[in-house]
Amino acid sequence: MPSAVAVAVAVLAVAASIALAACGGSRAFTAGDGAAIRALLTAQQDAWNRGDLDGFMAGYARTPDLVFTSGGRVRRGWQETYDKYRTRYGQDRATMGHLAFEILDVQPVGADGAVVLGRWKLTETPEAGGGIFSLVVARRPEGWLVIHDHTSSDAPPQ
Secondary structure, X not given: OOOHHHHHHHHHHHHHHHHHHHOOOOOOXXXXXXXXXXXXXXXXXXXXXXXXXXXHHOOEOOOOOOEEEEOOEEEEOHHHHHHHHHHHHOOOHHHHOEEEEEEEEEEEOOOOEEEEEEEEEEEOXXXXXXXXXXXXXXXXXXXXXXXXXXXXXXXXXX
């Protein structure tokens, strides 16, 4: 019959193995994750082009921790970002125009994050323009979502 100490050591060894496995050490960023992030941005682009601001904003984490930087200003929180978009573009296809994204790179940051570098172009609106963006996206319970957006406009032609 094993001693109480031997049983305790065996139980601790099994518990430690289970705990290590539960830490998610085996998860990695996959090609499927990259595709899911690209699909997120395509869904945002499509929603914008339908005049669906709510659908576009569904790609952002609905949290006060969201950071959106553009035009020399830092905005914090999903609601402030939404309000700024609504004030500037409305919620109508005629005022929102046509948005096109070009994804230049999706760079993994661990298993549950990535930095996306891309270009944007907005046409068919008085707010037309273009530029570069970098996004931090995170794997959240509801899927991949933008948690940090830094968007800049191209310099005016000279």
